Amino acid sequence: MGVPRVGGGPMTSAVAQEIAVVVGKAACPKGFVSAGGACGIKAGGKPDLALTLCPEGASAAGIFTTNLLRAAPVTISQAHLRASGGRARVVLINSGCANAATGPDGEHRAQAMVDAAAACAGCAREEVLIASTGLIGSTLPVDKIAHGAPALAERASSDGLMDFARAILTTDATTKTALARVEHEGRSFLVSGVAKGAGMIHPNMATMLAMVLTDAAVEPEPLDAMLRIGADRSFHRISVDGDTSTNDCVFALASGAAGEFPEALVREAMARVMRALAIQVVQDGEGARKLIHVRAHGAIDAAQALAVAQTVASSLLVRTAVAGGDPNWGRIIAAIGRADPRVDMVRLRVEAGGVVFYEHDAPTPDARAVLSRVVGGRDVVIDARLGLGDASDEFFSCDLTQEYVRINSEYST
Amino acid sequence: MGVPRVGGGPMTSAVAQEIAVVVGKAACPKGFVSAGGACGIKAGGKPDLALTLCPEGASAAGIFTTNLLRAAPVTISQAHLRASGGRARVVLINSGCANAATGPDGEHRAQAMVDAAAACAGCAREEVLIASTGLIGSTLPVDKIAHGAPALAERASSDGLMDFARAILTTDATTKTALARVEHEGRSFLVSGVAKGAGMIHPNMATMLAMVLTDAAVEPEPLDAMLRIGADRSFHRISVDGDTSTNDCVFALASGAAGEFPEALVREAMARVMRALAIQVVQDGEGARKLIHVRAHGAIDAAQALAVAQTVASSLLVRTAVAGGDPNWGRIIAAIGRADPRVDMVRLRVEAGGVVFYEHDAPTPDARAVLSRVVGGRDVVIDARLGLGDASDEFFSCDLTQEYVRINSEYST
Known part of the structure; x- marks a missing residue:
C-alpha cells in the first residue's frame, strides 16, 4: 500500500491548528517504556509479544468489541479498568493466538498472563491490561508468555514502541503507527499510537487492536471521553468487511509526565493520531490496493x-x-x-x-x-x-x- | 447452479398442506396470456421483450425498490396502481436497458412504452404496468419496443410464460420460474411466478424483477397484502451483495378466472411461489456456486x-x-x-x-x-x-x- 498519505483530519477547534501527525513513527511519551519481541508463539521466531510499562502509573481507558463472543483477555481488561477506576501500569499483548472461544481454560490462561504482567511491573493485578490476537479457538501457550515477559520488561525503553508495533501484527503487511508532538505555550506533549488489523476477524487474521499513549496529564474520566470521541472519528469510521471481531480493543494511557494541557488540545491530538491509525488499518485491508x-x-x-x-x-x-x-x-x-x-x-x-x-x-x-x-x-x-x-x-x-x-x-x- | 432443490417452505396454516411448488416451470393461470421475444435492444437477437395480457382485467399489486434513485418505469407503474385502484390489463417488460438515471427524456420514453402497451391491450394507460432492466444511464430504444410489442401481443398464449421468463433476463445464467397448482374441494387454481436477478444492481447486471400470476379471485387490497407478506418471506430474505437496485419491482396479478378460494390458501400459495423464485435468484447469484x-x-x-x-x-x-x-x-x-x-x-x-x-x-x-x-x-x-x-x-x-x-x-x- 506504500506509505500512508493521510495524517490530518477535520479541524474541530482553533487549538487544533497546532497539531501535526506523522504517520509511520512511534515513540514513547514520557513516563512510558516499551518493548516487543518473540516468545515462541509464532513459528520462526517472529515477534509475538509486546509490553508497555508505566512505572509511575497512568490514567487508562479502553474500548472493547461489542461482539458477544468476547475473548477472555477482553473481559478481563474491561473488569480491571472498572476495578482500578481507570488506572494502569502495564499493557501486555500477544499475537499468534486470540485466546477466544476457549472457555474456562482460556480464562485461566488469560489470568496467568495477567499474573506474568503484574510480576513484571510489580503492580496489582487490576493495574494490568492484556490483549491477544491471532487464531480463534486455539489454546494460549501462556508458559511462553510468562517466560518471555520478564525479558521484555528488562529491555523496555523509550525507544521500544516500534518493536511493540511489530510484535502485535498478525496478517498485517505493515506496522501502523502515528505520532503527534504538540507544542503549546513553550511546553510540549506527545501522543503516540500503534495499531494492528487488516481484516476484522479471526482465524488466521487480524483483529483490530490499538494503543494510544500520551504524557499529557489527563484524569481517567476525561481520558475515557477522549478515547470514545477519537474512536468515533477513526476506528468507528472504517470497514474492511463489515464483521466485528471477538478481540477488538483500543487502549489509551496518559502518564501525566509532561504536565497539564488544555483538554481540547489533548483530545484533538488523540483523535488525529487515532484517525491516522485507522486509515492505515484500512490501507492494509486484506487484498486491498486502494x-x-x-x-x-x-x-x-x-x-x-x-x-x-x-x-x-x-x-x-x-x-x-x-x-x-x-x-x-x-x-x-x-x-x-x-x-x-x-x-x-x-x-x-x-x-x-x-x-x-x-x-x-x-x-x-x-x-x-x-x-x-x-x-x-x-x-x-x-x-x-x-x-x-x-x-x-x-x-x-x-x-x-x-x-x-x-x-x-x-x-x- | 444446477436445478434448484428447494421449493417448500415453512407451513403457516393447516391448508398449506395442500400446496406443492414445482420449480423450473411456469404456466399462465386462466385469464392470462404471455409471450416473450426479441425486439432488438440486445445484440444478437437475444430475447429482450416480455408481455403478459389479462384481457378481462386483473387485480394488481406491486412492490418497488426503496432506492431514491428510482427508474422512470418504477415511478410510472407505482402511479398507475394508485390511479387504477389496483387493476391492470397488461405487463410489458424489457431487458437490456434499465432506463434509470435518464432524466426527463427517460420519463418520456417510459410513457411511450406505456402507450405501446396500452395499444396492445386496448386499455387505459393506468391499466399498464411496465418495468425495464439492464444497463443504467443508457437511453431506452422505445421505438424498438413499440414495434415489437404488437407482434408479441398477437402471439401471446397460455403457453408463453416460459418465453416471458427468458426475455426478462440480463446476466442471469438461468430462468427463474415456479408453479403451484392448488386443489381445494374439487376445484383448483394456479399460482405461477417468474423472476430475474443475479446481483442487486446495475450496470451490466441484474436488477431484481418478478411477476406472480394467479387465476384465484382476489380483490386488489388483499392481493396487495398477500404480495407484501409473500415478499417478506422471500425477496426480503435474500441478499447477493447488500445493494438495492434502481429498478426492483415485483408485480402480482389475479384474474379471478378460477373463482374464489380461501384467502389463507391463496396467500400461502403465493408466498411459496415467491420463496421458490427468491431462492433461485440467490442460487444464480453472481459468481455463486452454493x-x-x-x-x-x-x-x-x-x-x-x-x-x-x-x-x-x-x-x-x-x-x-x-x-x-x-x-x-x-x-x-x-x-x-x-x-x-x-x-x-x-x-x-x-x-x-x-x-x-x-x-x-x-x-x-x-x-x-x-x-x-x-x-x-x-x-x-x-x-x-x-x-x-x-x-x-x-x-x-x-x-x-x-x-x-x-x-x-x-x-x-
Whole structure:
C-alpha cells in the first residue's frame, strides 16, 4: 500500500491548528517504556509479544468489541479498568493466538498472563491490561508468555514502541503507527499510537487492536471521553468487511509526565493520531490496493451524514468497481439513494477527486472521465454534497479484490 | 447452479398442506396470456421483450425498490396502481436497458412504452404496468419496443410464460420460474411466478424483477397484502451483495378466472411461489456456486430472529469461508455474536446440516468435521437455536467467490 498519505483530519477547534501527525513513527511519551519481541508463539521466531510499562502509573481507558463472543483477555481488561477506576501500569499483548472461544481454560490462561504482567511491573493485578490476537479457538501457550515477559520488561525503553508495533501484527503487511508532538505555550506533549488489523476477524487474521499513549496529564474520566470521541472519528469510521471481531480493543494511557494541557488540545491530538491509525488499518485491508474515502457534507443531521458516507464506502459494488478501476458512477449514486430516505436526489451534488460528476439529478457529460481518473488512483476520494443542512461525516474503506476473497476462502487449517 | 432443490417452505396454516411448488416451470393461470421475444435492444437477437395480457382485467399489486434513485418505469407503474385502484390489463417488460438515471427524456420514453402497451391491450394507460432492466444511464430504444410489442401481443398464449421468463433476463445464467397448482374441494387454481436477478444492481447486471400470476379471485387490497407478506418471506430474505437496485419491482396479478378460494390458501400459495423464485435468484447469484440458508429458532421476537439469520447469511467472512469449503465455525459464531445484543451465547446451540457443532458456549469436539461436510456441499444449511423464545425466521445468501469480484470489477464500458 506504500506509505500512508493521510495524517490530518477535520479541524474541530482553533487549538487544533497546532497539531501535526506523522504517520509511520512511534515513540514513547514520557513516563512510558516499551518493548516487543518473540516468545515462541509464532513459528520462526517472529515477534509475538509486546509490553508497555508505566512505572509511575497512568490514567487508562479502553474500548472493547461489542461482539458477544468476547475473548477472555477482553473481559478481563474491561473488569480491571472498572476495578482500578481507570488506572494502569502495564499493557501486555500477544499475537499468534486470540485466546477466544476457549472457555474456562482460556480464562485461566488469560489470568496467568495477567499474573506474568503484574510480576513484571510489580503492580496489582487490576493495574494490568492484556490483549491477544491471532487464531480463534486455539489454546494460549501462556508458559511462553510468562517466560518471555520478564525479558521484555528488562529491555523496555523509550525507544521500544516500534518493536511493540511489530510484535502485535498478525496478517498485517505493515506496522501502523502515528505520532503527534504538540507544542503549546513553550511546553510540549506527545501522543503516540500503534495499531494492528487488516481484516476484522479471526482465524488466521487480524483483529483490530490499538494503543494510544500520551504524557499529557489527563484524569481517567476525561481520558475515557477522549478515547470514545477519537474512536468515533477513526476506528468507528472504517470497514474492511463489515464483521466485528471477538478481540477488538483500543487502549489509551496518559502518564501525566509532561504536565497539564488544555483538554481540547489533548483530545484533538488523540483523535488525529487515532484517525491516522485507522486509515492505515484500512490501507492494509486484506487484498486491498486502494483507499476509499467518502465524505458527506450538507446533511440534515449527523445520522444522515454517517449513513451516506458509510453506505457508499461499504458498498460491495462500489468497492469492486474501484478494484477494477471502473468509472461506474451509477453504483455510487445508487448507494447514496439507499442510504437515507431523506436524501433529495435533485439537490445532491457528488464529486470525485474534487470534480463534480453528478448534479441536478443526472450525471455530468464527463462523469465517466472524471471518475476514471479518480478510481484509477490509489486514494479514491468521493464527496457527496447533500444540500440539506450543516452536518458532515466521513467513512473509510478499501477496494474489494479477488485477493480478499482468496485470503478469506482458504482453509483455516 | 444446477436445478434448484428447494421449493417448500415453512407451513403457516393447516391448508398449506395442500400446496406443492414445482420449480423450473411456469404456466399462465386462466385469464392470462404471455409471450416473450426479441425486439432488438440486445445484440444478437437475444430475447429482450416480455408481455403478459389479462384481457378481462386483473387485480394488481406491486412492490418497488426503496432506492431514491428510482427508474422512470418504477415511478410510472407505482402511479398507475394508485390511479387504477389496483387493476391492470397488461405487463410489458424489457431487458437490456434499465432506463434509470435518464432524466426527463427517460420519463418520456417510459410513457411511450406505456402507450405501446396500452395499444396492445386496448386499455387505459393506468391499466399498464411496465418495468425495464439492464444497463443504467443508457437511453431506452422505445421505438424498438413499440414495434415489437404488437407482434408479441398477437402471439401471446397460455403457453408463453416460459418465453416471458427468458426475455426478462440480463446476466442471469438461468430462468427463474415456479408453479403451484392448488386443489381445494374439487376445484383448483394456479399460482405461477417468474423472476430475474443475479446481483442487486446495475450496470451490466441484474436488477431484481418478478411477476406472480394467479387465476384465484382476489380483490386488489388483499392481493396487495398477500404480495407484501409473500415478499417478506422471500425477496426480503435474500441478499447477493447488500445493494438495492434502481429498478426492483415485483408485480402480482389475479384474474379471478378460477373463482374464489380461501384467502389463507391463496396467500400461502403465493408466498411459496415467491420463496421458490427468491431462492433461485440467490442460487444464480453472481459468481455463486452454493446456496447459504440460515434459520434462526427460539428467538425473543421476530426482529431478533431476522437479525441473526440475516447477519450470518450476509457475513462476507461466512460467505468467503463457504466459497472455500472452509469449516470455519468461529466466523458463524462471531456473526451471531454481533447480530443482536440480547443473544445469550451460553444458551446458543448451532447446527450445520442438522448436526450440532456449537453448544454450551464452546464448539463440539467434531465441530470442524461437521462443518466440513456441510460447507463442502451445494446447500449450506445453518440452524441457530437461540433458546430464548418462540420466534423464528430465515435468510438466504450465496457464497462469495473470486468470480463475483471479477464480474463486478470489470469495466462498465
